Amino acid sequence: MRGRARGGRNDAVKQSDEGAGPAAPSRRKDARRNKETLLEAAAAVFVTSGVDAPVRDVASRAGVGLGTLYRHFPTRADLIIAVYRHQVEACAEAGPALLATAATPHSALRQWIDLFVDFLVTKHGLAAVLRSDQAGFGALHDYFLDRLLPVCAELLDSAVTAGEIRADIDALTLMRGVGNLCIGAESDPDYDARRLAGVLVDGLRRPG
Amino acid sequence: MRGRARGGRNDAVKQSDEGAGPAAPSRRKDARRNKETLLEAAAAVFVTSGVDAPVRDVASRAGVGLGTLYRHFPTRADLIIAVYRHQVEACAEAGPALLATAATPHSALRQWIDLFVDFLVTKHGLAAVLRSDQAGFGALHDYFLDRLLPVCAELLDSAVTAGEIRADIDALTLMRGVGNLCIGAESDPDYDARRLAGVLVDGLRRPG
Amino acid sequence: MRGRARGGRNDAVKQSDEGAGPAAPSRRKDARRNKETLLEAAAAVFVTSGVDAPVRDVASRAGVGLGTLYRHFPTRADLIIAVYRHQVEACAEAGPALLATAATPHSALRQWIDLFVDFLVTKHGLAAVLRSDQAGFGALHDYFLDRLLPVCAELLDSAVTAGEIRADIDALTLMRGVGNLCIGAESDPDYDARRLAGVLVDGLRRPG
Amino acid sequence: MRGRARGGRNDAVKQSDEGAGPAAPSRRKDARRNKETLLEAAAAVFVTSGVDAPVRDVASRAGVGLGTLYRHFPTRADLIIAVYRHQVEACAEAGPALLATAATPHSALRQWIDLFVDFLVTKHGLAAVLRSDQAGFGALHDYFLDRLLPVCAELLDSAVTAGEIRADIDALTLMRGVGNLCIGAESDPDYDARRLAGVLVDGLRRPG
DNA sequence: TATGAATGAGTGTTCATTCAT
DNA sequence: GATGAATGAACACTCATTCAT
Numbered sequence A, B, C, D: 001m002r003g004r005a006r007g008g009r010n011d012a013v014k015q016s017d018e019g020a021g022p023a024a025p026s027r028r029k030d031a032r033r034n035k036e037t038l039l040e041a042a043a044a045v046f047v048t049s050g051v052d053a054p055v056r057d058v059a060s061r062a063g064v065g066l067g068t069l070y071r072h073f074p075t076r077a078d079l080i081i082a083v084y085r086h087q088v089e090a091c092a093e094a095g096p097a098l099l100a101t102a103a104t105p106h107s108a109l110r111q112w113i114d115l116f117v118d119f120l121v122t123k124h125g126l127a128a129v130l131r132s133d134q135a136g137f138g139a140l141h142d143y144f145l146d147r148l149l150p151v152c153a154e155l156l157d158s159a160v161t162a163g164e165i166r167a168d169i170d171a172l173t174l175m176r177g178v179g180n181l182c183i184g185a186e187s188d189p190d191y192d193a194r195r196l197a198g199v200l201v202d203g204l205r206r207p208g
Numbered sequence E: 001t002a003t004g005a006a007t008g009a010g011t012g013t014t015c016a017t018t019c020a021t
Numbered sequence F: 001g002a003t004g005a006a007t008g009a010a011c012a013c014t015c016a017t018t019c020a021t
Helices: A029-049 A055-062 A066-072 A076-101 A105-122 A138-161 A171-181 A193-203 B029-049 B055-062 B066-072 B076-101 B105-122 B138-161 B171-181 B193-203 C029-049 C055-062 C066-072 C076-101 C105-122 C138-161 C171-181 C193-203 D029-049 D055-062 D066-072 D076-101 D105-122 D138-161 D171-181 D193-203
Strands: none
Touching: A029 A055, A029 A066, A029 A076, A055 A066, A055 A076, A076 A105, A076 A138, A105 A138, A105 A171, A105 A193, A138 A171, A171 A193, A171 B171, A171 B193, A193 B171, A193 B193, B029 B055, B029 B066, B029 B076, B055 B066, B055 B076, B076 B105, B076 B138, B105 B138, B105 B171, B105 B193, B138 B171, B171 B193, C029 C055, C029 C066, C029 C076, C055 C066, C055 C076, C066 C076, C076 C105, C076 C138, C105 C138, C105 C171, C105 C193, C138 C171, C171 C193, C171 D171, C171 D193, C193 D171, C193 D193, D029 D055, D029 D066, D029 D076, D055 D066, D055 D076, D076 D105, D076 D138, D105 D138, D105 D171, D105 D193, D138 D171, D171 D193
């Protein structure tokens, strides 16, 4: 982590113009254009250098000024959120769907965790960001939790209710655990985060 | 500012000799004293700021010059190793002991992992250092692996041989997984790394 | 400490554009201003402490931040080049001119070497930088050679062709020799680098 | 150059126990032994890393403490002097001999300069040390001058008296010029310091 | 007398963030 | 609104020199 954050500002992040509601997209065409360019650039840079890449690299790749980047994304977390919003959204939506189609709630949970792992692992360094002590990433942390925690909780609850798994692991702990398991996975082919996550979910099963 | 650090909770770091054999402890009393002071200071700083704390902080807290620190511990990894050597050693030695006393190999593994988790969780930021891509921590990484990997492997093998657990998770993957699970645990009381590690080990059990 | 350096004797460094063509001078007035200030400060510091002076001194004297200096001149060599570009340029252009006006090629060479010596001697420590084994000065070394070597070579060739001088000294050797002769000349009034260089060029004459 | 010298102390260096007179060799056998060991170590280190090598390297190679080195050679210059005293001596003695045997004084001078160049070039970095502005090398500078300058002056004078060469270059200037010509020669096979020095001496010849 | 531990100023370099233009 | 120049704290690391042991 670079973590020289000298003043986090973890605003709410619900009001973006991208997600569900069309919450006031910028009136200026060029501004909207810039935002998209930035998102593409950030995505590219994140692939190459991870989500900890210097912000300047992103601005530079997008061909816009640093100030512009900061205007659109006051925080690195805001940028990461925006870049991965769609995929997070898809992951969130997959929860209920899996619950409806899978053989059992535990199976649904397992498949959903796979999705989650895939998402994290393919995003260089993103997993590390679920760590709570990370300064300046509050917004990102909140966003992840707000969106995915309920989904995970529902899957978990269903499995508990079905008597498939133990009840003493809450969704937050599970998600953070899986998140942690994914750290460093992208850079080491010998480390199989997905399998480990599977083992972890297996471990939730009732002993009996 | 120059006062000798009285060290908040630095137990068990008094003797600085190598693991086996009294490999040439410094002949000079003051040097030995300084090394101890540094170890205490480092332990204290690590508790406060994690193992990534600036080396200067450690030197400063120990009341010695930067050069002195570098003399005794050319690398940050060397410092960390020295600080935690005893505990790592204890953890390593506990492996065979548990194997001998526990009801089953899997039980031994479970208890050993608990030990390992406790060690990592109480050391602010140390867990993160098991990540392989961390530059400049080669010595530390190697030390951990050299010392603990065989222990873990033995426990794992025993459990596999006993038919208790699946065979497709190797010791390195397991250790890295557990290590990852511990990241950030010390700063968040709601995140129960120990329990998660337990779940993970449970997940190793044969499905049947 | 923060006051704008008023620059003791820094003439002729006002325009910072590339050699040929007005290669994109910064659009921002303050940036341009800063670059000039840095050039003046660097020139002043070079006079005082030589071209090996800490970069921090230059930034400090210019009253700008370290980052600003690094932005404009990523390498110390870049800074030196910028400071002396004009004079190097003048020296380079003088070669053909002298060849056209001097009585003989050897005379032209001699006068050109005088120019070269004057340039080096007035720049504290610059001569030492022609040494090839100097790490990190590649850019500077290349610049000098790219610009002045062909000029020297032409003068040399002309004199050889005219039968005035021996042919076994190549331009690079001569330039490095003269460069070396100039080392330390600025700080010792009793050491006459110019005269020595003259003797050297005299020594090139055909024995006959 | 390293040049962090924070307190030069250019004492006289005549009184060493090595040179001509047996000026009070140390009474203690082990001390004498240490001095020799240090000389050998220094010679070896100088070949490898040049005369600017960290003093600690020399002490370490000699297997003695730093303090011992400092006791015997309070200054780096003292060490260099001691290491090369014999060869300097030989060079000094060669002057009159050459004058007696060579065809002409100029020829003697030329041969002597060859000797001098050979000495400097084979000593990694030693040539650079003749520069006058080098802090902390006063003793070395003085020694060289005291011993070799008269020799060079005599050769020069003889040639002047014989009408062979111009009279406006004094011995000091010539020696420093040759010394400078040798800088960097050992590390670049393409740079022929010896030939250049020959050209320089040739250039001293009377124009007529 | 020998040792080598300790000192700490000095240097290059990076980057998040602000704000004048 | 957009730009990107400027800031400067932060950090690791080196080594000449001193002096307690």
